[in-house]
Amino acid sequence: MITPEELDPGLLTMFTQEVRERASEMENAVLAIEASGDADRKRHLQEQLLRVAHSLKGAAGLLQVRGVETICHWMEEILSIAANVGLVLERSRLDLLLSAADAIRDAANLLESGEIPSPAHGQDVVEKLKAVATAGCDDGLKEAHHHPPMAEPGIAIRATDTDGSMRVSAARLDALLYRSGEMLTFNAVMRRHAEQASSLREEARKMRAPGSDPTGQVASVEGGLRQLAAFLRQDVRLMQSAVTALDEEIRLARTQPFAEACKGLGRIVRDVAAASGKRAELEISGGELEVDRSIVSALQDSLRHLVRNAVAHGIQTPEERRTAGRPEKGRILVSAAMRGNRMEVRVEDDGRGLNLALLSAATGESTHGKQAEEDILRRVFEPGVSTSATVTSLSGRGIGLDIVKRNVEKLRGAIDVSQVPTGGAAFTLTLPLTLATVRVLEVLAGGHVFTIDTTSVQRVIRIDRGDFTLIEGRNFVRTPAGPMPFVDVSLWLRLQPNRSPASETTPAVVVDSPSGSTAVLVDEITGEQELLARSLGPRLANVRRYSGGMVLPDGRIALLLNVAALAEAAAEVRPRNEVVARRSVAAARRKVLVVDDSKYVRTLVKLILEGAGYDVTMATDGTEALKQLRDHGADVVVADVDMPSMNGFELTRAIRQSDRFTGTPVVLVTGRESLEDKVKGLRAGANAYLRKDQFDAHDFLETMRQVV
Numbered sequence: 001m002i003t004p005e006e007l008d009p010g011l012l013t014m015f016t017q018e019v020r021e022r023a024s025e026m027e028n029a030v031l032a033i034e035a036s037g038d039a040d041r042k043r044h045l046q047e048q049l050l051r052v053a054h055s056l057k058g059a060a061g062l063l064q065v066r067g068v069e070t071i072c073h074w075m076e077e078i079l080s081i082a083a084n085v086g087l088v089l090e091r092s093r094l095d096l097l098l099s100a101a102d103a104i105r106d107a108a109n110l111l112e113s114g115e116i117p118s119p120a121h122g123q124d125v126v127e128k129l130k131a132v133a134t135a136g137c138d139d140g141l142k143e144a145h146h147h148p149p150m151a152e153p154g155i156a157i158r159a160t161d162t163d164g165s166m167r168v169s170a171a172r173l174d175a176l177l178y179r180s181g182e183m184l185t186f187n188a189v190m191r192r193h194a195e196q197a198s199s200l201r202e203e204a205r206k207m208r209a210p211g212s213d214p215t216g217q218v219a220s221v222e223g224g225l226r227q228l229a230a231f232l233r234q235d236v237r238l239m240q241s242a243v244t245a246l247d248e249e250i251r252l253a254r255t256q257p258f259a260e261a262c263k264g265l266g267r268i269v270r271d272v273a274a275a276s277g278k279r280a281e282l283e284i285s286g287g288e289l290e291v292d293r294s295i296v297s298a299l300q301d302s303l304r305h306l307v308r309n310a311v312a313h314g315i316q317t318p319e320e321r322r323t324a325g326r327p328e329k330g331r332i333l334v335s336a337a338m339r340g341n342r343m344e345v346r347v348e349d350d351g352r353g354l355n356l357a358l359l360s361a362a363t364g365e366s367t368h369g370k371q372a373e374e375d376i377l378r379r380v381f382e383p384g385v386s387t388s389a390t391v392t393s394l395s396g397r398g399i400g401l402d403i404v405k406r407n408v409e410k411l412r413g414a415i416d417v418s419q420v421p422t423g424g425a426a427f428t429l430t431l432p433l434t435l436a437t438v439r440v441l442e443v444l445a446g447g448h449v450f451t452i453d454t455t456s457v458q459r460v461i462r463i464d465r466g467d468f469t470l471i472e473g474r475n476f477v478r479t480p481a482g483p484m485p486f487v488d489v490s491l492w493l494r495l496q497p498n499r500s501p502a503s504e505t506t507p508a509v510v511v512d513s514p515s516g517s518t519a520v521l522v523d524e525i526t527g528e529q530e531l532l533a534r535s536l537g538p539r540l541a542n543v544r545r546y547s548g549g550m551v552l553p554d555g556r557i558a559l560l561l562n563v564a565a566l567a568e569a570a571a572e573v574r575p576r577n578e579v580v581a582r583r584s585v586a587a588a589r590r591k592v593l594v595v596d597d598s599k600y601v602r603t604l605v606k607l608i609l610e611g612a613g614y615d616v617t618m619a620t621d622g623t624e625a626l627k628q629l630r631d632h633g634a635d636v637v638v639a640d641v642d643m644p645s646m647n648g649f650e651l652t653r654a655i656r657q658s659d660r661f662t663g664t665p666v667v668l669v670t671g672r673e674s675l676e677d678k679v680k681g682l683r684a685g686a687n688a689y690l691r692k693d694q695f696d697a698h699d700f701l702e703t704m705r706q707v708v
Helices: 009-035 039-062 066-085 091-112 123-138 170-207 214-253 258-262 265-275 293-314 318-323 356-363 370-381 401-410 563-571 599-611 622-632 648-656 675-684 697-707
Strands: 255-257 280-285 290-292 330-339 342-349 414-419 425-432 437-445 448-453 457-464 468-471 474-477 484-488 505-511 518-521 524-532 546-551 557-561 591-595 615-619 636-639 666-670 688-691
Touching: 009 039, 009 091, 009 265, 039 066, 066 091, 066 123, 091 123, 170 214, 214 255, 255 258, 255 293, 258 290, 258 293, 265 280, 265 293, 265 330, 290 293, 293 330, 293 342, 293 401, 293 425, 356 370, 370 401, 370 414, 401 414, 401 425, 401 563, 437 505, 437 557, 457 518, 484 563, 505 524, 505 563, 518 563, 524 546, 546 599, 557 563, 557 599, 591 599, 591 622, 599 615, 599 697, 615 622, 622 636, 622 648, 636 648, 636 697, 648 666, 648 675, 666 675, 666 697, 675 688, 688 697
Parallel strands: 280 330, 448 557, 484 518, 591 615, 591 636, 636 666, 666 688
Antiparallel strands: 255 290, 330 342, 342 425, 414 425, 437 448, 437 524, 457 505, 468 474, 474 484, 505 518, 546 557
């Protein structure tokens, strides 16, 4: 067997991509054979599948990947027998071919990790394929009309079908090359302007020389400056146009059809329906819609959860549907459409809909009134709340929809649920068109700058002091559009509002959310611009209040607020006095030194600590932290472990060995998870050791209170 080292890396990458693509083609072909009601069409699809298997078999043989080659060989044998006698494969044989496609996809995963599948890869599937091929046309080559109920299997949902690569057309590459060429021409233009500026500077220098007569030279320099300014204004406009065009071409190059996100959904509908004794079909609308690749890749897992949920929870059995006068086969529609500057994805089924009585019992809430029904429906996204009365391998554990909600919010989107009037349930996902850049509204709250995605912003208003009111125990604010719930960002983040007590009005941003409009109170609205959005990283993935971070033009860090979390905070019942006042911060403020090489982590910890009344200074590594300690001191040190120059363990030991700071509490907040690292940190002298993947602001502040 060939080894990874013997293969050319580029060739291995191409082969891995081909194996993955061929596995998807095989799966789609088998599902199409099963769905078709025409025998000629089935035979045609079987011939296509035969060609795919034959093609992959040849490529695998060339690279000596014997496991894949063997699977394709026996698939080819079965399909060749069917083609020779002109018959179609029955359901059980199609199931076996799907298992073979899964084994080939598993081989692609191994190849992607740098491991060559063994010759015995997928041996169980190979033995079954071999047995069917040996039986020939006497067994399994007639379409069966009745199928016995299948045992309930565990249905696996793959996280994603996309790898790190994508295809870009030659025409798109040509367009990118043309646009980049335009940008290169500006290099010569700017160089010429720089030479002209240098020439004018030299003339100005001569004017200052002793004995020179600057009268004529002044006019020359002024004329040259006017000409240079005019050229610069013109070239700036041209450059802006070229940059915009290049940006547009790059965005287009990153797009993929929405249908890519729907890959594998047909297989899930088929398998889950078979496992639960149901019949269902999938319909996709808007598959041609071009979507940013990052959205496509991140959306797959959520769509699979929702489709699986629709079959397991919503679609009834054929007997129930017949009794209700409906077609035996249920229908699940996945559609995508543009709504202004956002994309709307809808997953809808024509089943029984959500059981409000069951949800009411699970949540303990009343279903009286339209608003109450909508509130109960949205509770399906909470962990532990299920629409199924029984627990099976497919449903009933109350997990899945809460994961979908978290995933959608990570995409800076929102999800809502509703009942379909004709029967069934619909989940609507509202998503941005791209994750790379985002147009934001900059706001100030508690002395810090935050951003809000403008695609969620309806308008900006000012609220009078007398507009705050209480309706049914919940805080609302009166606006020209009617009363709406509100949230004060400063209070929500436990920061001290930075507003003048004498001010009669408060600025607010009205945002869209699944539950309706929400007023977000801030100290000041400073502007609007398009910025590069960055992830906060896996260590801060559970900090739900923020969707990401961005660097402002002046170098400051701004956190992007999660609009869905803001809306949920506004819907909570809060004390009336929290509307206009806040408990004053204790006069004795402790000084905390936060040490972390990540800007985002430092900023987040700083916000949490300042909100709790601490004074905070920051350092990027242990060496800088020690210098700040010597120069300015600190009451507590909060440090990461993995940092350049001097790590957290070394910093802790240095503090303990210092006569001046040996008693200073040290809290290590790190991504290291092993018990050995925790013991190492505590032995170095740390007072507490907290993991970033389990970070909770309340626990962190309680730890700070204890060590202080």
